[in-house]
Amino acid sequence: MIANPVLAISLLTLLCLRIDGRRWNELRRFHAQLSTQPAAADGSSMVEHGNTKVVCTVVGPAEVSQRSKMLHDRASVTVEVTFAAFSGTDRKRRLKSDKRVQEMRTMLQRTFSQAIMTHLHPRSEITISLHVLSQDGGVLAACINATTLGLIDAGIPMSDYVVGMSAGSSSATTSAAVSFEEAADPLLDVNHIEEGELPHLTVATLGATDNITLLTMESKVHLAMMEGMLAAAVDGCRKLREMLDEVVRAHGTEVARNGAL
Amino acid sequence: MAPVANPSAATAPTPLSPAELSYLHSSLSLRPPIRPDSRKPAQFRPLTAELDILPSTHGSSRIVWPDGGECIVGIKAEVEKATPNKDIRSRVEVSVEVAGARDDDPLAVFLASSVGDTLGQKLAGRLEIGERWHWKLYIDILLLTPPVSHPATLLSLAVHLGLRCTNLPRLVSAADEDPLFDDDWDAALPLYPSNAAEVGDVPAVTLLVAAVGENIFFDPTREEMAVADCVLAVSVDWDGKIVGLRTLESGTVSEGGVKRKVIKKVVEQCVPVGKEVFKSLEGIIKAGF
Numbered sequence: 425m426i427a428n429p430v431l432a433i434s435l436l437t438l439l440c441l442r443i444d445g446r447r448w449n450e451l452r453r454f455h456a457q458l459s460t461q462p463a464a465a466d467g468s469s470m471v472e473h474g475n476t477k478v479v480c481t482v483v484g485p486a487e488v489s490q491r492s493k494m495l496h497d498r499a500s501v502t503v504e505v506t507f508a509a510f511s512g513t514d515r516k517r518r519l520k521s522d523k524r525v526q527e528m529r530t531m532l533q534r535t536f537s538q539a540i541m542t543h544l545h546p547r548s549e550i551t552i553s554l555h556v557l558s559q560d561g562g563v564l565a566a567c568i569n570a571t572t573l574g575l576i577d578a579g580i581p582m583s584d585y586v587v588g589m590s591a592g593s594s595s596a597t598t599s600a601a602v603s604f605e606e607a608a609d610p611l612l613d614v615n616h617i618e619e620g621e622l623p624h625l626t627v628a629t630l631g632a633t634d635n636i637t638l639l640t641m642e643s644k645v646h647l648a649m650m651e652g653m654l655a656a657a658v659d660g661c662r663k664l665r666e667m668l669d670e671v672v673r674a675h676g677t678e679v680a681r682n683g684a685l
Numbered sequence: 686m687a688p689v690a691n692p693s694a695a696t697a698p699t700p701l702s703p704a705e706l707s708y709l710h711s712s713l714s715l716r717p718p719i720r721p722d723s724r725k726p727a728q729f730r731p732l733t734a735e736l737d738i739l740p741s742t743h744g745s746s747r748i749v750w751p752d753g754g755e756c757i758v759g760i761k762a763e764v765e766k767a768t769p770n771k772d773i774r775s776r777v778e779v780s781v782e783v784a785g786a787r788d789d790d791p792l793a794v795f796l797a798s799s800v801g802d803t804l805g806q807k808l809a810g811r812l813e814i815g816e817r818w819h820w821k822l823y824i825d826i827l828l829l830t831p832p833v834s835h836p837a838t839l840l841s842l843a844v845h846l847g848l849r850c851t852n853l854p855r856l857v858s859a860a861d862e863d864p865l866f867d868d869d870w871d872a873a874l875p876l877y878p879s880n881a882a883e884v885g886d887v888p889a890v891t892l893l894v895a896a897v898g899e900n901i902f903f904d905p906t907r908e909e910m911a912v913a914d915c916v917l918a919v920s921v922d923w924d925g926k927i928v929g930l931r932t933l934e935s936g937t938v939s940e941g942g943v944k945r946k947v948i949k950k951v952v953e954q955c956v957p958v959g960k961e962v963f964k965s966l967e968g969i970i971k972a973g974f
Binding site: 461463464465475477479481504506508509510511512513514515517519520553555557558559560 | 749751760763780823829833
């Protein structure tokens with residue numbers, strides 16, 4: 425351990441490490457759990473990306489709560505996202521009508537309506553509720569992964585895992601003579617501090633196909649940096665898919681051992 | 686305290702038929718009574734508790750009940766300038782969010798005010814910083830699933846555990862200066878010192894009690910509440926003082942209302958049961974550290 429924090433930070437830049445000591449392509453500690461609330465919902469999960477923590481519960485396919493939500497040829501997918509008041513650094517109550525929350529809801533709803541085989545459950549509704557308990561960057565990615573696990577736990581047919589991942593790009597530290605392409609340094613799985621400083625995007629891919637089903641970026645960035653970020657994120661998705669698969673298989677083995685299957 | 690007009694309207698109705706309700710009512714009125722889950726009258730359902738689960742809060746806890754009730758409490762503190770002549774109870778702000786319900790859901794509002802009332806002045810007195818400043822404590826409660834049984838006990842136990850593992854940064858400046866804190870989180874001081882229980886200064890808990898005939902049941906399930914003559918939420922302190930009493934709802938089987946004698950019996954029984962509850966909470970906290 426280095427006692428002097430200034431020395432520690434300069435050492436990090438010397439070794440090309442990030443502020444939390446990771447390399448550019450390293451994920452934060454990933455932890456996931458299935459069936460966290462077996463009694464309350466059909467499917468539930470909890471996902472942690474570093475200090476970001478999201479809990480998901482899935483109910484359905486069930487009868488629609490409002491007739492207007494009924495689709496005669498497929499199931500409708502409803503997503504609810506709530507941010508706990510204590511989830512951020514400062515305490516802040518976010519209402520459900522908050523624009524950002526609404527946007528996240530719509531994005532998730534659209535992504536999962538595609539991935540779920542909704543035609544198998546016509547005239548029914550699948551309700552996904554997500555609670556963000558702690559946010560430290562990559563909240564949308566954590567929500568996507570939690571939803572995937574929740575849906576698997578609920579036994580809802582999907583074409584493949586939908587895996588979310590965020591990536592950023594460190595700004596050019598070298599001289600202006602170098603082109604953006606060479607200077608751009610993609611960073612995988614950005615945390616809260618990096619999110620505040622650097623341009624970043626969130627990608628969701630559909631399992632082994634590497635097909636992008638969701639892509640969102642809100643920062644201004646040079647076109648040449650985009651490609652690197654995207655490549656890093658898709659690569660991270662592939663890595664994370666294996667980790668999710670491991671979690672699901674371990675849970676399945678446990679359930680089988682307990683004699684539920 | 687005044688009775689509240691059916692605050693548990695948000696909890697799901699029981700699927701039992703009138704005949705089944707009547708059967709349940711008579712089995713609960715037997716001596717000794719028979720509860721559907723074969724618990725003793727003063728026995729609680731088993732629960733799972735976790736402490737200090739969220740890194741971004743000053744203190745947090747999670748309690749899960751086997752019927753699916755899950756509650757997460759996060760406590761955050763901010764420094765606030767003291768205003769004279771202001772009620773010190775405003776230093777604690779409680780908010781409850783029930784999943785799937787609207788932000789102004791009557792159940793959430795009722796639960797928030799009942800938790801706030803229970804903690805009251807005693808907690809607010811702990812939040813002094815020097816002469817001109819004080820902590821403002823935000824207690825945010827998240828009910829992750831729409832409640833199956835009434836969540837008053839669940840909430841109160843979770844808040845108790847959350848407060849007990851709350852740490853606040855250590856003050857390094859003098860009492861009359863503007864506050865300056867130690868930035869080492871390891872040096873933070875607990876809001877309730879580890880010997881708080883021996884001194885008897887810990888937050889009160891709320892117990893739910895149902896009365897059927899002459900019999901009294903602690904921690905009633907939804908079905909038991911549906912047939913009870915009266916349901917009371919009793920808040921007890923460590924030393925056995927009753928700090929709050931509310932009627933919640935009466936069942937549908939009898940015509941409602943109970944005699945004074947029953948209320949007296951409930952209050953008397955709450956004291957020893959409360960002691961037991963505090964003892965087991967102490968066990969959870971000891972195991973958590």
